[in-house]
Amino acid sequence: MLIDHLNRRLRERDAQSLRRRRRIAEAACGPHQRVAADGRPASEAREVLAFCSNDYLGLASHPALIEALAEGARLYGAGSGASHLISGHSRAHAALEDELAKWMAPSIPGAEVLSFSTGYMANLALLTALGDADATIFADKLNHASLVDGALLAKAELHRYAHRNLQVLERQLQACTTPIRLIVSDAVFSMDGDVAELDKLLALAERFDAWLIVDDAHGFGVLGAQGRGTLAHYGLCSERLIVMGTLGKAAGLAGAFVAAHPVIIDWLLQAARAYIYTTAAPPAIAHALRASLALIGGEEGEARRRHLKSLIAALRAQLGALIAEHPRLGWRLAESSTAIQPLIVGDNAAALAVAAALDAQGLWVPAIRPPTVPVGTARLRITLSAAHTEADVQRLVQALRCAARELSCHPTSILL
Ligand SMILES: Cc1ncc(COP(=O)(O)O)c(C=O)c1O
Structure with a gap:
């Protein structure tokens, strides 16, 4: 009875693109990760560039x-x-x-x-x-x-x-x-x-x-x-x-x-x-x-905060331009001056589709959906760290540009 009940609820979550899944990180926390799908062996892990930790100063592996x-x-x-x-x-x-x-x-x-x-x-x-x-x-x-x-x-x-x-x-x-x-x-x-x-x-x-x-x-x-x-x-x-x-x-x-x-x-x-x-x-x-x-x-913290700040400015400038290139997608960059830079996509399935398009290009950016955020504001929660480089940020924006082009031309082509 309980198992049937829970299976029904899990299927409901699937239908609403709300099913949550984990990944297995094989390496120390940092922008360059090796990850395997949950339940899969380490031998199947892939290299990814990650924008998802809260390790804002890059100290987790210091x-x-x-x-x-x-x-x-x-x-x-x-x-x-x-x-x-x-x-x-x-x-x-x-x-x-x-x-x-x-x-x-x-x-x-x-x-x-x-x-x-x-x-x-x-x-x-x-x-x-x-x-x-x-x-x-x-x-x-x-x-x-x-x-x-x-x-x-x-x-x-x-x-x-x-x-x-x-x-x-x-x-x-x-x-x-x-x-x-x-x-x-x-x-x-x-x-x-x-x-x-x-x-x-x-x-x-x-x-x-x-x-x-x-x-x-x-x-x-x-x-x-x-x-x-x-x-x-x-x-x-x-x-x-x-x-x-x-x-x-x-x-x-x-x-x-x-x-x-x-x-x-x-x-x-x-x-x-x-x-x-x-x-x-x-x-x-x-x-x-x-x-x-x-x-x-100390001084090292100061230098890391300075670098983080410059990455935030670079990401916002480049994402602002990208959003302006694709107004029909309805993407919006949240008003944030911090290392948390959400790209609001709106629909749950669309947010998952963008995350999947990034994943296909070797980038790990989590799609955050209700109930964590209000309904209709599903988003990519991009987080920056002082461990990222300017080149990492450029690679992210380039990958998002490819995803935006694909979604603009074939809105349903990469839905999960
Ligand atoms: C605003 C806020 N408060 C509290 C927590 C919980 O902290 P912890 O991860 O140490 O349990 C988090 C995140 O995890 C958070 O984002």
Whole structure:
């Protein structure tokens, strides 16, 4: 019965071009990958040029981080052995938290930090622990799934506002009667690449005695002086800020952290189930993350951010020209100045067709479809990394030009 039911649902997804599939990466994360189809052996892997990771600074395969990870394993072993509150909290975790607290101090005076195994869990922990029955959560409609899930799990009332629509948010805040108010937003929206107006959100938080929870998964390491993140990009500083940053994207490893007022951090330690009831991440990762912070904040990080910025400008200029050449396709480049550069195609099958046309030319760019993005806005989520070269970007645009020509002449020829 269950199997028949699920098979029916899987077939529905197929019919709507919504079936998801994985690929197997055979090599270290980087622009030049070897990938095999899921379920196929390594011998069938192909070389591809990838534009899909969130490794924005190209640190995931950096020799210094590989060495730091090995050193961390030699010092602390392979695993943590238990949750943080039992015996899994090592000196490596404590040192990382101290360093991140210093890192965030210019934005949140007196901040303390709690480290997590993943950003997904950090967001669940944060929203369920703070969003009790005395609270209301105000959330941007395009927030990441982990913030949506955290808000749905929380006991707080939930109001979602249209993407970046601060007038709607203001009206919702005005009407709010609970004593605790939590405004929750991605800093850089993960599927659109646009940056939330954190300065205006903070002003609203101050006016309505609310707290601003910022998910800086895609800003940490990339934006602001020394890559300190989107709060630094805006030059914000307030005790009302609560920041979640992830460490598996620009930082090149894995994990996440929450930086906030010490009492908030203490409360998370006491009450956040997604923190308490899970094994601590391997200490070696925390150890290597300190080496990553040194790279991000130093000259090498600066050079990588500069290079990334020039790649973003080159890609946008070339894609803008390409879109203008093929107006009938209805493609649109999202308004984004970050490393996330979505090419919005619209229809699910059409997005898959473009991704397939790129794949046929040896390029790996994922097609993102609902429910990850709103219906009718299926897209190629192109992400750039400092590990890409200008020639890589040109190759991507050339491949998209071929796909555009083919789709313009034979709109159904390469549909899957
Ligand atoms: C905006 C945002 N928040 C949170 C997460 C979750 O972070 P993690 O991958 O560390 O679980 C992601 C992506 O994965 C994200 O894009």
